[in-house]
Amino acid sequence: MTDADIVVAGHSGKSFTAGIGGRLWHNAGVIGMPANDGDVRTEYSVLDFDRETGSPAFSHHRLVYNHEGAARAMADAGLPDGYREGLLSGYWPNQDILPEVERVG
Numbered sequence: 385m386t387d388a389d390i391v392v393a394g395h396s397g398k399s400f401t402a403g404i405g406g407r408l409w410h411n412a413g414v415i416g417m418p419a420n421d422g423d424v425r426t427e428y429s430v431l432d433f434d435r436e437t438g439s440p441a442f443s444h445h446r447l448v449y450n451h452e453g454a455a456r457a458m459a460d461a462g463l464p465d466g467y468r469e470g471l472l473s474g475y476w477p478n479q480d481i482l483p484e485v486e487r488v489g
Contacts, residue, residue, distance in 0.1 A: 390440060392431075397476065398486075399427045401442045410442050417467065420488065422474040424451045 390408045397420060399413035413419060413427030425446035432441050451471045458468040466477030479487045 399429055399444045401429075401444075408440065413444070415447065417470055417476065418451075418474040420474070420476045420479070420482070420486070422488075424471065424474045425449075 386407075388407065390410065391404075392410045392412070394412050395414055396411050397414045397417055399411055399419065401408065401410045403409070410429070410431075412429040415426050415428060417426065418424050419427050423446065425448055427444060428447055429442050429444045432443070433439065434441055455468045455471045458471070459465075470477045475488050476482075
């Protein structure tokens with residue numbers, strides 16, 4: 385258990401900000417893969433503080449990048465097809481870790 389008011393984590397692949405257990409929990413998403421929603425852009429977030437109250441405010445953003453070039457570089461390097469296809473489709477190659485309601489297909 386932590387006494388922190390805010391928990392900032394990463395690598396879940398899906399960005400969110402939520403109140404959990406009396407704390408603010410924030411996940412920025414992941415720059416390396418799309419969010420499994422059919423959008424090929426990846427996600428990042430920015431933390432700012434309200435000037436009047438000092439309260440934290442997270443904003444979520446999509447990153448446009450050369451996903452086709454990245455996929456080509458992965459193919460040229462002989463890397464497995466799954467993640468390359470994920471960059472091109474916006475869907476994860478493996479959804480076993482996701483709750484059933486968040487799985488696609």
